[in-house]
Amino acid sequence: MAAKPFHLGWFMNFTPGEWDHPLAAGGSPWDGRFYVDMALALERACFDYIMIEDTLMVSEAYGDSAEAALKHALQVPKHDPCPLAALIAAATTRLGVVATMSTLAYPPFMLARLCSTLDHIAGGRFGWNIVTSGEDTAAQNFGLDKLPPREQRYEMADEYVDLICRLFDSWDPDAVVMDRATHTYADYRKVRPIHFEGKYFNCRGPLNTVRSPQGRPVFVQAGGSPRGRAFAARHADSIIATANGLDGMRQYRDDVRRHAASFGRNPDDIKVLFLVYPILAETDAEAHAKYQRMISSPAFIDRSLAGISSITDIDFSQFPLEEPLPHLTTNGEQGSLDKFAQWGSGKTLHQLAMERFEAAEPGLEFIGSPDTVAERMGQVMEAVGGDGFLISTPFQRTSRRFITEVTEGLVPALQRRGLTRTAYTGTTLREVLREF
Ligand SMILES: Cc1cc2nc3c(=O)[nH]c(=O)nc-3n(C[C@H](O)[C@H](O)[C@H](O)COP(=O)(O)O)c2cc1C
Secondary structure, eight states, rough: OOOOOOOOEEEEEESSOSSTTOOOOOSTTTTTTHHHHHHHHHTTTTTTTTEEOOOSSSOOGGGSHHHHHHTTTTOOOOOHHHHHHHHHHHHHHEEEEEEEETTTOOOOOHHHHHHHHHHHHSSOOOEEEEEEEOHHHHTTTTOOOSSHHHHHHHHHHOOOHHHHHHHHHTOOOOOEEEETTTTTEEEEEGGGOOEEEEESSSEEEEEEOOOOBBOOOOOOOOOOOOHHHHHHHHOSEEEEESSHHHHHHHHHHHHHHHHHHHTTTTGGGOOOEEEEEEEHHHHHHHHHHHHHHHTTTTTHHHHHHHHHHHHHOOOOOGGGGGGGGGOOSSSOHHHHHHHHTTSSSSOOOOHHHHHTTTTTTTTTOOOOOOOHHHHHHHHHHHHHHEEEEEEEEGGGOOOOHHIIIIIIIIIIHHHHHOSSSSSSSSSHHHHHHTTO
């Protein structure tokens, strides 16, 4: 039986990239060209989309100081994803371009307008990664004392998304007539105010941009909590996810598919992509040596703990390294915390920090030659049921070398097995996602 193909995305951000490795010369990618080159490589490899992550703060979560975040360039400096999305969209023709924008930060009208503008620049290949922000320091950059609790953030986000969908629909598909005989650009009867009055947001409308090529951009989301999963199942075209082990992955996907069906959606219209960190080399032994070199570097534990502190708003410098963690919860990224902490494993914080980028369950370490990792990815997808992977690199230290290992090594190995596409058929990002 022919293999069932799966989807590929890449999870990155507009940060310095790999800069102090012997085979990388990054560190100042601020004109965007490095990431445009990267996007072209992903397009040659027929990725569904490049996803530009974003957060809106300089984290002081680790040790109550910004020292580790800045020293290790962990999530900071981080430049705005939207201008980069426009550059990438202009340089590519088939690759989907997804940018993260927080419902905490943008007034809905501005976000809808920006999405619509970017979807036009991208010719219908733009996606919005919907986040509600997860850090008090981000909330404080927008005049709040702290982040609203998760339930309320999602309640606000539900209303937010309803509002912007109304804005996207405030222009009929045939509103622009460009009738030379009557000198009419747009038909005023086909552009309507929305008069939205909600609990959190009011907006008059209509949007002042032409209806976007996809009607609305692709929605991407990463809900981890039960409430977050329900939100994602209701709105998302693609879900980006972390889960513990094969069982966790299967349960996560089944859960969002069940929710989607209960909202009257076709579960196949939602592609769940699981975050993975492949470590590749010519041979399995070399890849394992490379992995060992990475985790035994002197800064690894500090980076690992500062990184998880930054996305959970929990100070991991307060816990003894050689003891198991107490049970913790967060108003930030609970899913990432659960994956990191491997609750019930009895592992010490030191072990957990070492294993941050390796899945807890044997069979989920994507370390090896391209053929070894491709084979494993195929097996995992078969066990999970679909829909694909979101490739990334530890600490977002992206380098040309790593991009080449994936796009010229791993992807061809996947393609040889019939596991990923060898050509694009669809034009818009939504079509590409729904191709299989
Ligand atoms: C793969 C992945 C990517 C994410 N990207 C972002 C991001 O760019 N910005 C952000 O603020 N949060 C990001 N998050 C956090 C999610 O938006 C969400 O808050 C998190 O998964 C926790 O889910 P919950 O809010 O349902 O608890 C990401 C999470 C995952 C798993």
